[in-house]
Amino acid sequence: NKLKGKGVWRYKELIAGEYKEIVSLNEGNTPLIKSSSSPNLYFKFEGANPTGSFKDRGMTVAISSAKSLNYKVVVAASTGNTAASAAAYASRAGLKSYIVLPKGKVALGKLAQSILYGTTILEVDGSFDIAMNSVMRLYKELKIVYPLNSFNPWRLEGQKTIAFEIVEDIGVPDNVIVPVGNAGNIYAIWKGFTELMNIGIIDKVPRMIGVQAEGAAPIAKALEKGLDKPEFVDSPETIASAIRIGKPVNWKKAIKAIKSSNGFATYVSDSEILEAQKELARKEGIGAEPASAASYAGYLKLVNNGKIDKNERTVLILTGHALKDPDAMVKAEARRILINPEHINEIILSDLR
Ligand code: F0G
Known part of the structure; x- marks a missing residue:
């Protein structure tokens, strides 16, 4: 409760390192949005950061x-x-x-x-x-x-504040689902929860669940096979270009975060990602880029196959804003009608009939 201000530097006492000067654009303090359809589901909207991502x-x-x-x-x-x-x-x-x-x-x-x-x-x-x-x-x-x-x-020191904000908003959830690329963020968030536990502020760490894209899933595929080391992918491919990564540098840290929190990893196809992106936008009103929607695609899949219960409190990290990737957005089918301006009322009236 000594905490002052907003955003990342609110937690200065918990961020390692000495800083002669702080360079900030008032990042962090992003909204944790409750799902409109599922009472135990929350979206941490990192697209609200100054450049539109958790970075x-x-x-x-x-x-x-x-x-x-x-x-x-x-x-x-x-x-x-x-x-x-x-x-x-x-x-x-x-x-x-x-x-x-x-x-x-x-x-x-x-x-x-x-x-x-x-x-x-x-x-x-x-x-x-x-x-x-x-x-x-x-x-x-x-x-x-x-x-x-x-x-x-130091990158991870800043990113761990995602965990601090979640705890301030709703306490400790059961699951935190994170899209995984170079595999730093899932570790950073786990580190944030773990540090709060070690200083006695919370009493458990949520299960850390990683989601990768099917064509770039070295960690998820290895864990599924019971291996401790990823099988690197030479030519990663996915629509979610943010996580099109075949040799994640932080793989060891990510596996540590996943295993020590009793979490796991899964992967989703490009069509599942695009479907999830559309559903997030059209059911929840939230615009996230494809890599971020991968966490929602993963959630839907895990609920479907019984690995997550809908009654568990789950937070999805929506890592980046939809506007980042306009080409992906325009792939969604849209209702676009060329009209004669004189007859603009006809469409609406006929829809209402
Ligand atoms: N989501 C988005 C939107 C990203 O941009 C990234 C990573 C991730 C998820 C995955 O996070 O790498 O910590 O596992 N983007 C990096 C970049 C690689 O260069 O912008 P990670």
């Missing part, structure tokens, strides 16, 4: 750390959201930024943000995993660049 929570901490350590140059590989967030926070901090993207595989809204915030965009022919690898190499060779990917622990 901003990690970026405020990582960029503050880069500033405090006097770095001048930051770099990140990305499927798009990390790039948009890194570019925005680097601008705010006055740091030079480079982002490494898989060419042609980044959703339009995210690319547009990166252009607007004025970062340098470096593109690789190939998947995110190749971009990630190049950043790892760069950072080892060129110590003057500060890496903003989620192997950077």
Whole structure:
């Protein structure tokens, strides 16, 4: 109850590290929205962050750390959201930024943000995993660049505040469902709950449930087979470009979070993802990008096959805003009618008949 302010830095005392300067866009403090149809289901809408994804929570901490350590140059590989967030926070901090993207595989809204915030965009022919690898190499060779990917622990320090906000809103849920790509966020959220338990604020940690896309599911498929190590995917494919990742760098941390919370992982098809995205928008009024809708697709599947009970309190992390990926949105079938403006009333009157 000593807590002051809103958002990520409200929890400053629980965020490791020393900061000479804090670079913030008032990220965090996102709405936890109760489902309109299912009384025990909640949506944590991370699309409400300043650049439209949960990445901003990690970026405020990582960029503050880069500033405090006097770095001048930051770099990140990305499927798009990390790039948009890194570019925005680097601008705010006055740091030079480079982002490494898989060419042609980044959703339009995210690319547009990166252009607007004025970062340098470096593109690789190939998947995110190749971009990630190049950043790892760069950072080892060129110590003057500060890496903003989620192997950077300060990113996860910021993202763990998702757990703190959930606890403040509804206490400890039974399940938290997280879409998994590079596998940092599920660990960060678990770390947040675990720390609250260790200081005696809560008495249990929710089951952490990871959802991957079928064509990019190294962790979910391995756990399903009882393996402790993912079988990496060379050419990951899914409509959910944010989580089109075959070799998640944080896989060990993710498996630790899942196993020690008695959770599990599952995967969903692209058509399940798009159907879930549409249902979220049309039944709940919530616009989430495909990767985020994967958590809802996973929830529906797990309720269906009895792995989750509808009476359990479940929070879905909706990681990014629908506007991030306009191409995915326009794939939904729509009622669009060319009208004669003189007869605009006819459609409505005939609908009402
Ligand atoms: N959802 C969205 C919208 C994402 O952008 C990401 C990751 C995830 C889920 C998965 O989180 O990687 O911590 O398991 N996007 C990264 C990026 C890879 O570059 O923007 P994770």
